[in-house]
Amino acid sequence: MSSSTLPEPPGPPGEFELIAALKRLIDDVPAAPDVAIGIGDDAAAIEFESGVQVMTTDTMVDGVHFLRGKAEWADVGWKSAVSNLSDIAAMGAVPLHALVTIGVPSNVTVIEMEKLYSGMIDAFSQFGGSIVGGDVVSSPVFFVTVALTGRAREIDNMPIILQRDAANPGDLIGVTGSLGGSAGGLRSILEGIEGADADMLKRIHYRPVPRVHEAEALVEGGVTCAMDVSDGLMADFEKICTASDVGAVINASDVPVPTELKTLFGDDAVQMALTGGEDYELVFTAPFDLMDRLLARHRGTVTHIGTVVDVPDEGEHVIALDSAGNTIELEHRGWDHLESK
Amino acid sequence: MSSSTLPEPPGPPGEFELIAALKRLIDDVPAAPDVAIGIGDDAAAIEFESGVQVMTTDTMVDGVHFLRGKAEWADVGWKSAVSNLSDIAAMGAVPLHALVTIGVPSNVTVIEMEKLYSGMIDAFSQFGGSIVGGDVVSSPVFFVTVALTGRAREIDNMPIILQRDAANPGDLIGVTGSLGGSAGGLRSILEGIEGADADMLKRIHYRPVPRVHEAEALVEGGVTCAMDVSDGLMADFEKICTASDVGAVINASDVPVPTELKTLFGDDAVQMALTGGEDYELVFTAPFDLMDRLLARHRGTVTHIGTVVDVPDEGEHVIALDSAGNTIELEHRGWDHLESK
Numbered sequence: 034m035s036s037s038t039l040p041e042p043p044g045p046p047g048e049f050e051l052i053a054a055l056k057r058l059i060d061d062v063p064a065a066p067d068v069a070i071g072i073g074d075d076a077a078a079i080e081f082e083s084g085v086q087v088m089t090t091d092t093m094v095d096g097v098h099f100l101r102g103k104a105e106w107a108d109v110g111w112k113s114a115v116s117n118l119s120d121i122a123a124m125g126a127v128p129l130h131a132l133v134t135i136g137v138p139s140n141v142t143v144i145e146m147e148k149l150y151s152g153m154i155d156a157f158s159q160f161g162g163s164i165v166g167g168d169v170v171s172s173p174v175f176f177v178t179v180a181l182t183g184r185a186r187e188i189d190n191m192p193i194i195l196q197r198d199a200a201n202p203g204d205l206i207g208v209t210g211s212l213g214g215s216a217g218g219l220r221s222i223l224e225g226i227e228g229a230d231a232d233m234l235k236r237i238h239y240r241p242v243p244r245v246h247e248a249e250a251l252v253e254g255g256v257t258c259a260m261d262v263s264d265g266l267m268a269d270f271e272k273i274c275t276a277s278d279v280g281a282v283i284n285a286s287d288v289p290v291p292t293e294l295k296t297l298f299g300d301d302a303v304q305m306a307l308t309g310g311e312d313y314e315l316v317f318t319a320p321f322d323l324m325d326r327l328l329a330r331h332r333g334t335v336t337h338i339g340t341v342v343d344v345p346d347e348g349e350h351v352i353a354l355d356s357a358g359n360t361i362e363l364e365h366r367g368w369d370h371l372e373s374k
Numbered sequence: 375m376s377s378s379t380l381p382e383p384p385g386p387p388g389e390f391e392l393i394a395a396l397k398r399l400i401d402d403v404p405a406a407p408d409v410a411i412g413i414g415d416d417a418a419a420i421e422f423e424s425g426v427q428v429m430t431t432d433t434m435v436d437g438v439h440f441l442r443g444k445a446e447w448a449d450v451g452w453k454s455a456v457s458n459l460s461d462i463a464a465m466g467a468v469p470l471h472a473l474v475t476i477g478v479p480s481n482v483t484v485i486e487m488e489k490l491y492s493g494m495i496d497a498f499s500q501f502g503g504s505i506v507g508g509d510v511v512s513s514p515v516f517f518v519t520v521a522l523t524g525r526a527r528e529i530d531n532m533p534i535i536l537q538r539d540a541a542n543p544g545d546l547i548g549v550t551g552s553l554g555g556s557a558g559g560l561r562s563i564l565e566g567i568e569g570a571d572a573d574m575l576k577r578i579h580y581r582p583v584p585r586v587h588e589a590e591a592l593v594e595g596g597v598t599c600a601m602d603v604s605d606g607l608m609a610d611f612e613k614i615c616t617a618s619d620v621g622a623v624i625n626a627s628d629v630p631v632p633t634e635l636k637t638l639f640g641d642d643a644v645q646m647a648l649t650g651g652e653d654y655e656l657v658f659t660a661p662f663d664l665m666d667r668l669l670a671r672h673r674g675t676v677t678h679i680g681t682v683v684d685v686p687d688e689g690e691h692v693i694a695l696d697s698a699g700n701t702i703e704l705e706h707r708g709w710d711h712l713e714s715k
Contacts, residue, residue, distance in 0.1 A: 072507055083424035088521075090521060146392055172517060178509075
């Protein structure tokens with residue numbers, strides 16, 4: 034039901050059914066007139082006299098989203114802030130204020146929690162946002178929940194919000210940075226791969242970068258449709274397709290991947306770039322002329338990777354083609370956190 | 375560290391140390407200029423061009439704050455909304471928008487979660503606020519986290535926020551409603567007490583009422599110092615005393631308690647009213663003349679229960695006196711959730 038992130042597919046049995054049921058319940062309540070965007074985008078958006086506020090929340094649970102003992106606490110803190118910062122970026126907004134809740138088992142130490150918060154504070158200091166409150170509760174399993182507000186950017190005093198439902202057939206598809214690095218890092222960790230290449234990918238996995246600044250460039254350039262890639266490109270772009278009632282063709286060979294990913298995982302790199310989660314890059318759509326200008330101005334940051342098409346008569350909304358133009362069969366379309374655990 | 379609720383004393387070893395350590399870390403970061411109130415009150419407060427926004431968050435964990443199987447899911451949902459609504463009320467504000475996160479074990483059903491959300495939606499429908507987003511994650515233990523924003527009320531275009539640090543020696547202490555009912559309800563549940571009196575107290579425990587409307591009356595009357603009683607009157611008023619650098623004398627015989635509590639628990643009722651948690655009443659301070667007017671206008675809703683004094687040279691900030699003027703020895707001062715579990 035999330036306005037922030039959908040749960041990790043495949044979740045427990047019935048999780049998507051659960052989300053749909055809860056969304057129905059909430060949709061039955063008449064929305065307040067100031068709610069511009071409710072459930073179903075990267076964040077909710079609320080209209081105030083002085084502008085539009087966005088708000089999102091994202092949670093990490095020990096054993097589900099990370100493993101105590103394997104991950105550094107500072108990295109867990111960093112990522113818990115970044116996953117929220119990324120949702121705010123995906124709306125094109127400026128991060129503002131965070132509430133942080135931790136559920137703390139009795140065997141967690143003060144020093145560990147200080148490391149957790151230091152990682153969070155690092156991320157907020159670099160990308161905006163500050164912790165203004167929260168809650169500390171006892172819990173048999175450790176979890177951290179961050180709720181983060183943001184302010185929509187404005188052009189000529191008009192708030193601009195990057196939404197999922199603004200893609201049109203004929204638009205081109207772009208992505209910031211590169212994809213698959215986080216999945217490569219996780220695989221390196223789980224398979225015990227060592228060395229400089231693996232270290233680089235592990236760093237991408239543990240210290241992802243929210244594209245707050247790139248989002249600003251997209252908004253200023255005139256983009257209106259974007260989301261962040263948290264569950265994997267194919268699974269996430271499917272959400273844009275559903276919201277916009279369009280289809281999409283991804284040219285897999287155009288999808289940028291880290292050099293280290295190709296070096297370590299060869300042909301698997303493409304699958305990892307298409308379906309790996311937690312890269313927190315932004316995927317967006319733009320008409321040809323706008324994409325052309327963005328590519329010229331932000332080469333190296335922005336890459337053209339596909340085309341928005343009409344909804345196909347049958348089959349998946351989003352397909353990926355190889356360089357010969359053949360559809361790539363995917364082992365899975367989305368991201369299963371800690372799938373090899 | 376909470377801006378919303380402090381954890382339940384006595385928590386796991388080191389929990390207060392933990393909160394103090396995290397608050398230090400966060401306080402080391404220069405506060406954004408728009409943060410009027412950070413960590414340490416019922417909610418944080420942020421200044422916007424168009425007014426002041428408050429924000430809070432509160433969490434319930436299975437086995438810590440409630441017991442799956444004993445509590446109805448709709449009641450868990452109700453209380454998870456109410457604990458946040460109460461924090462917004464304690465700031466004197468109007469509830470606005472909620473983000474709801476649930477951590478869901480695989481053995482939780484869709485129907486159970488629909489009941490949870492129905493309880494939440496009931497509370498928001500009655501007292502204000504609407505769910506605009508959230509997150510659903512897998513978790514080995516069930517938890518629900520609500521983050522709620524609110525808008526500070528204004529008098530003559532000036533935002534008024536009920537704070538903890540505005541009590542002065544000589545002020546009188548007032549409370550809304552009655553205290554101890556929730557503790558009586560929990561004790562009835564845990565001790566298997568049946569009957570109409572017990573049922574009434576159980577209802578207070580499962581369906582507490584946030585004092586959103588009463589808060590409006592306090593703000594409009596001119597009150598500036600208040601908080602909600604979530605951890606117990608003695609423990610919570612201690613926080614006002616610490617924030618305001620004052621002491622307090624509570625006249626225990628003036629503290630209103632439900633008739634059913636006296637009937638069922640006799641002399642224990644006083645202790646339960648002084649130290650029982652989760653009543654979600656508002657405790658506030660006011661100079662004599664203001665309290666006089668409030669008592670006249672809101673008799674039955676507001677009760678005068680004590681006096682703010684200078685910080686005592688030694689001993690507790692807050693003492694409770696019996697009708698003979700003797701200090702009441704308390705078995706404990708705060709609230710241990712499910713202490714008899």
